[in-house]
Amino acid sequence: MARARSLSTHARTVLAALLEAGGAWSHGYDLARRAGIKSGTLYPLLIRLESQGYLEAEWQQPAEGGKPPRHAYRLTDEGLRLARDNPVQAAPLPSLAQASES
Amino acid sequence: MRPRRRLAVLVCDLLAASLPAPNRDWARAARAEVAAIDDDAEALAFALETLWGLGLAGVRCRLLQLAVWVGGCDREDQAMVRLGGLDRARLWPRALGVFSAIGAGAVGLAYLAAAGAPGRYLAINVAALLVGLAALAIVGRLLSTKRARSESVMLWLGLTLFGVAAYGVGLGGATRWLRLGGLAVQPSLVILPMMTVSFARSRTTAGTLAMVLAAAALALQPDPAMSGALCAGLAAALALRPDRLGLIALLGGVAGFDVAVTRAEALPATPFVDDVLTSAFELHPLLGLTVLGATGLLLTPGLLGGLRDGRAQAAYGAFGAVWGSTLAAAAIGPYPTPVIGYGGSAIIGYLLSLAMLPPKVPWPAGADINAAVDEPTPTNLHPRLSAS
Incomplete structure (x- = not known):
């Protein structure tokens, strides 16, 4: 299985945001806002994390009708270990509540 | 549909066209996020950012797929060229x-x-x-x-x-x-x-x-x-x-x-x-x-x-x-x-x-092919992850 060697700041930030969500599923837009990174940075990172088994993804039906299913993400056990082993070294992330208020 | 919203959808279509076939679900994912964002300007910005980062990586990957095909590789090898796979030249x-x-x-x-x-x-x-x-x-x-x-x-x-x-x-x-x-x-x-x-x-x-x-x-x-x-x-x-x-x-x-x-x-x-x-x-x-x-x-x-x-x-x-x-x-x-x-x-x-060179370099025996790629993408925005 894979392990961390030298994660970029963006990777650590995304992992921290996913870790903070606990076992809950996150969506791309919310994740980008919470991690404070552009979606163009986020998605390639999610693809790599998923292909290496750190992330699981599933399609979820939206609560309100007329909207398409959304792709949701959460860390696998390996991903949780990776996130814990590679904490963000800079300023702490905004909390979920703060992110939703902004 | 309002112009900005229509443009955001168009950008998502461009994103889907730029990605290799095995990665197209990610364009669908981005499109669903765009649909979930209420503000049209915000939705358009999200779509454009995704196209700039993920779309360009997708285009590079598709060019590599083409070059791998020209190099005489079979379909099995070509299928390995996808984002998150063997996507480095x-x-x-x-x-x-x-x-x-x-x-x-x-x-x-x-x-x-x-x-x-x-x-x-x-x-x-x-x-x-x-x-x-x-x-x-x-x-x-x-x-x-x-x-x-x-x-x-x-x-x-x-x-x-x-x-x-x-x-x-x-x-x-x-x-x-x-x-x-x-x-x-x-x-x-x-x-x-x-x-x-x-x-x-x-x-x-x-x-x-x-x-x-x-x-x-x-x-x-x-x-x-x-x-x-x-x-x-x-x-x-x-x-x-x-x-x-x-x-x-x-x-x-x-x-x-x-x-x-x-x-x-x-x-x-x-x-x-x-x-x-x-x-x-x-x-x-x-x-x-x-x-x-x-x-x-x-x-x-x-x-x-x-x-x-x-x-x-x-x-x-x-x-x-x-x-x-x-x-x-x-x-x-x-x-x-x-x-x-x-x-x-x-x-x-x-x-x-x-044509006399091997078509691809080997990866560690028993390692998952996806995990064998451990370098940042060309956008240099991603982590270094390695197979142990």
């Missing part, structure tokens, strides 16, 4: 060489245009690039299915060089060319790099005989530059994987080189073909540096492949030595500058020699 030596040839060829066209070469020269180089790419696609596939027949092919190629020495077109005491449809083709530039790399990778008695035949033919033509390239390639192959057949071929090559140097007469430099590097620096230092960079680009398949693929280091070494010595000879003497200067033979020869 350096993992595909032939594809890397395709990019190198196109890049150096483009620099060559810029040089020829700046130097005032006739338009016909530029058209011939472009045509040679297309012919070379087609030849690589065909030969690359043939080699993967009919490897056993390559021995007899090697012998025929060696004899062809002999035929050129006997019946080719002469100039200034050298007989190195064939005239095909009004064009002068130099078969040694087309054939020899391919033969040398093939021999470095797989040495047989018939292959050794073919290399000695080639060395003798180059001595007869005489062609000291290609004879030197042959020796450099064989020496690199022998140093990286010493054996008796490699030594015999090298001794034959050195004897041929000695004769070629003794018999060769100094030919006048041909404009746009020889002295390209000096001429480029005289035109503009920046152009000179670009041409110099392009020569380095041509060597990358050998250098990077050799670093990553221990099984075929002799082949990568021979590739680097053949083309490195040819480029060095062109830099210091009146010899053709392959791929960059005017001349289709070297362009086709470069691309054909790529």
Whole structure:
């Protein structure tokens, strides 16, 4: 299985945001806002994390009708270990509540 | 639908079109996020950001898929080229060489245009690039299915060089060319790099005989530059994987080189073909540096492949030595500058020699192919993750 060697700041930030969500599923837009990174940075990172088994993804039906299913993400056990082993070294992330208020 | 919302949807469609087929679900995911964002401006910004980061990576990956296909890889290999998979050119030596040839060829066209070469020269180089790419696609596939027949092919190629020495077109005491449809083709530039790399990778008695035949033919033509390239390639192959057949071929090559140097007469430099590097620096230092960079680009398949693929280091070494010595000879003497200067033979020869390299470098046994890619993407925004 894979392990961390030298994660970029963006990777650590995304992992921290996913870790903070606990076992809950996150969506791309919310994740980008919470991690404070552009979606163009986020998605390639999610693809790599998923292909290496750190992330699981599933399609979820939206609560309100007329909207398409959304792709949701959460860390696998390996991903949780990776996130814990590679904490963000800079300023702490905004909390979920703060992110939703902004 | 409001204009910004419509534009955001259009951007998502572009994103889907830019991604390799196995990654298209991610475009669907981005589109669903856009639909979930209430503010139109915010939705459009999200779509554009995603297109800029993920879409560009997707386009690069699709270009790599195309180059891998041109390199003669089968469908199974091509399927590995996707974002999150084997999406780095350096993992595909032939594809890397395709990019190198196109890049150096483009620099060559810029040089020829700046130097005032006739338009016909530029058209011939472009045509040679297309012919070379087609030849690589065909030969690359043939080699993967009919490897056993390559021995007899090697012998025929060696004899062809002999035929050129006997019946080719002469100039200034050298007989190195064939005239095909009004064009002068130099078969040694087309054939020899391919033969040398093939021999470095797989040495047989018939292959050794073919290399000695080639060395003798180059001595007869005489062609000291290609004879030197042959020796450099064989020496690199022998140093990286010493054996008796490699030594015999090298001794034959050195004897041929000695004769070629003794018999060769100094030919006048041909404009746009020889002295390209000096001429480029005289035109503009920046152009000179670009041409110099392009020569380095041509060597990358050998250098990077050799670093990553221990099984075929002799082949990568021979590739680097053949083309490195040819480029060095062109830099210091009146010899053709392959791929960059005017001349289709070297362009086709470069691309054909790529077919003799392994199509891809190996990854650790038992490791998941996705986990084997541990470097950041070209956008340099992603983590370094490695297989343990």
